[in-house]
Amino acid sequence: MKIIHTSDWHLGQGFIGKSREAEHKAFLNWLLNQVTEKQIDAVIVAGDIFDTGTPPSYARTLYNEFIVSMHKIGCQLVVLGGNHDSVATLNETESLLSCLGTYVIGGVKADLNDQVILLNDHTKQPGAILCGIPFIRPKDVLDSVAGQTGSEKQKALIQAMAGHFMAIFDIAEQKRKQLGGELPIISTGHLTTLASSRTESVREIYVGTLESFPSDKLPPAGYIALGHIHKPMSVSGKEHIRYCGSPIPLSFDELNHKKQVIMVEFEGANVKHIEPLYIPRSQAMYRIEGSLTSIEHQLQNIAVELSSTDNTAWVEVEVSTDDYLSDLQQKILDMCSDAPIEIIKVKRKKATTLQLKSEKPKQSLSELTPKDVFQKRLEQEQLEPADIESLTSTFDSVVAEVLAGEKTDVGNSNGVAK
Structure with a gap:
């Protein structure tokens, strides 16, 4: 059987x-x-x-x-x-x-x-x-x-x-x-x-x-x-x-x-x-990471590998850079514009941020304020500065409303009209 x-x-x-x-x-x-x-x-x-x-x-x-x-x-x-x-x-x-x-x-x-x-x-x-x-x-x-x-x-x-x-x-x-x-x-x-x-x-x-x-x-x-x-x-x-x-x-x-x-x-x-x-793989897929220079070399190598085939590769790119580049996506696309490569996803990896994270001692939740927790969560996302500013402003407004509500509840519990 x-x-x-x-x-x-x-x-x-x-x-x-x-x-x-x-x-x-x-x-x-x-x-x-x-x-x-x-x-x-x-x-x-x-x-x-x-x-x-x-x-x-x-x-x-x-x-x-x-x-x-x-x-x-x-x-x-x-x-x-x-x-x-x-x-x-x-x-x-x-x-x-x-x-x-x-x-x-x-x-x-x-x-x-x-x-x-x-x-x-x-x-x-x-x-x-x-x-x-x-x-x-x-x-x-x-x-x-x-x-x-x-x-x-x-x-x-x-x-x-x-x-x-x-x-x-x-x-x-x-x-x-x-x-x-x-x-x-x-x-x-x-x-x-x-x-x-x-x-x-x-x-x-x-x-x-x-x-x-x-x-x-x-x-x-x-x-x-x-x-x-x-x-x-x-x-x-x-x-x-x-x-x-x-x-x-x-x-x-x-x-x-x-x-x-x-x-x-x-x-x-x-x-x-x-x-x-x-199982043979019918769709070429790659996941690459590194500096912009390294990424360019890796994309060139992928293009060489595909030159003898009719396949088009799907690629995820994670770029390590300390600099904010507003045109990062376009820079990556330009690197492979003439190659049978489709950039499916581009992510940023902040090398300095990662290094600082590894050097920081672990903290318990009780040691952090709500704002600290929010900032740490933002660090895990690949966001543009304008998005970070907008989210932070919204967070501050929500916290202010919550705190104001807590004061109102305390006042009402003491019999004070608000």
Whole structure:
């Protein structure tokens, strides 16, 4: 039995004004080729098929065409809902897609048996049992209890989520016993574990007040296919618990990731082989930083790299300069006006400011005034002087109004007419 574990496609993502349609189409075509070449029996998508609950029509078209193609080559597909997905949008075609060998679990089911799927191998015989667990929302597993403290709510939520994982796993075990006891059990999940890390494009998800789920509360499945984190990684050093990551870089800070899907081969009830299949990048993307001189050299090098291709690179630039340059954006654009390069984003890094920050001792919030906090927050933004002046003036006005209101409240509490 062979499966491919993938997740976080984010079909329909808008990327700083750019469409990812061509990249996603290239990925899906590549994935179909891998399914055929590797003789894959099932593909599992562990959440975030779409980037929003109302994906654009081209994203739905890519999704539907992929499902039809998977049906034509005889490979099963399992789609789990993620935090970006709309349960209703995914479920609206659930019964129709089941006729094409695609299983859709957009959200937690009322009948937990509906989250246990028997997958067939290439001989059409039972090959694995899947515990299909999508992104879990608090209302799916827990009733609200009045009077609980924050820590009590978190503890109750962890227990409820762990209970849901184990309830599905117990049903899968019962089914395995009925079928002879030699089938692997695969579980899924779309969540943040304590051992995982985020990138700029990962939206922080909280199940209630719970930011991350303890990995030791996951079920004892033979393989656990996780989604939500865009960086491929195993969890807590366990090779059978994995995030496969997103198939394309969804932000510039993902450029150093080796984008991949995970191929897992089972022998009997056990994992025989786990192998990442690396995804070729169809869109050239770069993230460069340094002085203006350094930036110019780096852009020239990128142009040389692209000279033998028809590709146009998307570039994020972070410039280190102590000088305020009102025409910084234009200076960068002029550097590559004749090259196949699109400057997607320009950021400033104030070298002196960063140096002073590193030299300053850490301060607690109690040592700072509201104005201090406001100024520190402004330092984190790349703003023009006029914008800083305007925001500071507005802040001062708001603080003055608040202080005036406090004095009025104190006067009224003492019975003094105002």
